[in-house]
Amino acid sequence: MRMTLTEKILARHAGKERVEPGELILAKVDLALGNDVTAPIAIRAFRSMGAREVFHRERIALVADHFAPNKDIKSAEQIRIMREFAREAGIANYFEVGRMGIEHVLLPDEGLVVPGDLVIGADSHTCTYGALCAFSTGVGSTDLAAAMFSGEVWLKVPESLRIVLTGKPGKWVEGKDVILHIIGEIGVDGALYRAMEYAGDGISHLSMAWRFTIANMAIEAGAKNGIFPFDAATRDYAEGRGKRGYEVVTADKGARYAEELSVNLSRLEPVVAFPHLPGNARPLSRVGNVPIDQVVVGSCTNGRIEDLRSAAEVVRGRKVHDGVRMLIFPATQEVYLQAMREGLMETFVTAGAAFSTPTCGPCLGGHMGILAAGERAVATTNRNFVGRMGHPESEVYLANPAVAAASAVLGRIGGPDELP
Amino acid sequence: MELRGKAWKYGDDVDTDVIIPARYLNTSDPGELASHCMEDIDRAFASKVSRGDFIVAGKNFGCGSSREHAPIAIKASGASAVIARSFARIFYRNSFNMGLPIFEAPGAVDEIDPGDLLAVDMERGVLRNETKGKEYRVAPVPPFMQELLSAGGLLHYIAKRKKGV
Numbered sequence: 186m187r188m189t190l191t192e193k194i195l196a197r198h199a200g201k202e203r204v205e206p207g208e209l210i211l212a213k214v215d216l217a218l219g220n221d222v223t224a225p226i227a228i229r230a231f232r233s234m235g236a237r238e239v240f241h242r243e244r245i246a247l248v249a250d251h252f253a254p255n256k257d258i259k260s261a262e263q264i265r266i267m268r269e270f271a272r273e274a275g276i277a278n279y280f281e282v283g284r285m286g287i288e289h290v291l292l293p294d295e296g297l298v299v300p301g302d303l304v305i306g307a308d309s310h311t312c313t314y315g316a317l318c319a320f321s322t323g324v325g326s327t328d329l330a331a332a333m334f335s336g337e338v339w340l341k342v343p344e345s346l347r348i349v350l351t352g353k354p355g356k357w358v359e360g361k362d363v364i365l366h367i368i369g370e371i372g373v374d375g376a377l378y379r380a381m382e383y384a385g386d387g388i389s390h391l392s393m394a395w396r397f398t399i400a401n402m403a404i405e406a407g408a409k410n411g412i413f414p415f416d417a418a419t420r421d422y423a424e425g426r427g428k429r430g431y432e433v434v435t436a437d438k439g440a441r442y443a444e445e446l447s448v449n450l451s452r453l454e455p456v457v458a459f460p461h462l463p464g465n466a467r468p469l470s471r472v473g474n475v476p477i478d479q480v481v482v483g484s485c486t487n488g489r490i491e492d493l494r495s496a497a498e499v500v501r502g503r504k505v506h507d508g509v510r511m512l513i514f515p516a517t518q519e520v521y522l523q524a525m526r527e528g529l530m531e532t533f534v535t536a537g538a539a540f541s542t543p544t545c546g547p548c549l550g551g552h553m554g555i556l557a558a559g560e561r562a563v564a565t566t567n568r569n570f571v572g573r574m575g576h577p578e579s580e581v582y583l584a585n586p587a588v589a590a591a592s593a594v595l596g597r598i599g600g601p602d603e604l605p
Numbered sequence: 606m607e608l609r610g611k612a613w614k615y616g617d618d619v620d621t622d623v624i625i626p627a628r629y630l631n632t633s634d635p636g637e638l639a640s641h642c643m644e645d646i647d648r649a650f651a652s653k654v655s656r657g658d659f660i661v662a663g664k665n666f667g668c669g670s671s672r673e674h675a676p677i678a679i680k681a682s683g684a685s686a687v688i689a690r691s692f693a694r695i696f697y698r699n700s701f702n703m704g705l706p707i708f709e710a711p712g713a714v715d716e717i718d719p720g721d722l723l724a725v726d727m728e729r730g731v732l733r734n735e736t737k738g739k740e741y742r743v744a745p746v747p748p749f750m751q752e753l754l755s756a757g758g759l760l761h762y763i764a765k766r767k768k769g770v
Contacts, residue, residue, distance in 0.1 A: 325699035
């Protein structure tokens with residue numbers, strides 16, 4: 186039988202010749218991930234099973250990123266549970282303040298995820314690694330506990346939705362706009378339980394950073410995973426980084442897809458998702474006059490160096506609008522350093538923005554940029570649910586880094602071309 | 606086993622951020638999580654919900670984050686189950702792993718009003734709206750999930766399997 190990318194990777198990890206959509210499998214896990222919100226529950230579950238040793242010390246990653254640096258006493262206690270467990274269990278890949286980063290940028294950048302992998306993480310944005318032609322998906326803490334113990338996970342093989350990308354995106358159109366456009370088209374449950382598999386020659390115009398952004402938000406369409414084919418850009422990224430060898434997986438010609446969708450990248454303009462769903466997408470030209478109070482550039486969706494470069498290019502030599510607070514969150518220490526070397530940090534600070542240490546912080550309304558009642562933010566993050574960044578009566582508009590930066594200067598939602 | 610209680614009705618795409626807002630994720634204590642359950646869309650829920658009640662919602666219930674705090678909060682609130690047109694996938698698997706019963710019953714949801722008295726017979730796969738005097742079939746639990754439930758959840762299932770190897 187001919188298989189899709191997702192089916193092929195799942196079959197390999199289940200020790201099977203073939204798998205079919207709907208089939209339940211037990212699959213071997215190459216890497217299991219937890220963070221300071223989800224790992225404490227997993228650790229409790231792990232211990233309640235009577236488990237002492239993890240299945241493999243190098244195949245587990247624990248990252249304190251959500252409420253780190255510790256935002257209050259309770260989160261300090263949660264992070265301590267994770268830190269002590271990592272020490273006791275001898276977990277090699279434990280990351281905290283000073284060496285940490287937002288998990289979904291950090292782990293691939295550190296070479297801990299390689300093409301062809303099967304990765305699960307107790308964080309819904311674990312689907313990010315599909316950019317590397319890996320299968321990765323978010324699970325809960327109990328699944329993480331089971332995987333830390335057994336090295337396996339149960340999965341239902343998803344149907345695949347094939348998304349064919351053609352054309353070349355225009356100026357100021359980024360990976361974020363591609364995924365927001367798609368979610369706007371199919372809805373927040375448009376890919377429910379499915380794999381979103383990308384294809385087409387338009388992919389050659391997408392940098393790895395953009396592919397990470399696109400795969401990252403597969404969950405916002407309800408998908409199990411998002412996955413890109415392996416090409417020269419994947420190889421360039423993986424070479425010299427990967428901590429393990431990898432196998433290149435390709436989709437079979439004639440594999441079965443539940444549905445097919447095409448997107449002509451050359452026809453897209455920047456997209457903004459209005460409150461309170463990522464699927465409320467509107468082209469920038471139809472946004473109207475929306476004054477804002479805050480701009481956040483960062484997160485596992487758009488906290489990479491390419492994202493910071495894009496935002497910096499827009500604010501360089503300009504000033505953040507009087508009524509706006511602009512916050513920049515480089516996703517990892519490495520991104521932070523690179524931003525410093527390239528002078529981006531100076532650009533942001535000179536423009537009147539705050540430049541922070543890496544954290545998930547405001548994206549989930551944790552800390553470092555919480556909104557008051559009635560306030561509006563433009564964010565390069567991934568969710569704009571009710572109360573996501575603070576007060577239940579605040580609003581989040583999702584956009585790409587260039588639009589977010591232009592909005593910070595304008596004091597309302599707008600694009601770089603509107604700047605004087 | 607029969608579950609019985611009244612309906613708390615919500616719309617489509619109820620996300621994990623309203624089931625349990627992230628500002629409370631600095632704890633994993635079930636009682637504390639339950640006291641904030643649903644508060645961003647319904648301030649009354651946590652204080653007024655009675656043991657056995659049902660959360661009834663539209664499509665894509667539990668979309669968003671992978672936080673197991675969401676089914677934990679619902680379970681600890683006293684609610685017996687969630688009935689929805691459809692569920693987001695991580696919430697779906699978390700619920701089974703945690704032992705929170707959830708039922709897909711697209712036909713029933715539209716005809717349930719807030720406060721209706723409902724009963725679910727899990728063995729027969731039947732949902733009864735006692736207020737309206739109507740019965741519906743709920744989607745059967747897949748065999749593997751039944752195995753999970755009968756083993757007492759995922760952890761026990763894995764532990765058993767590991768011993769057998």
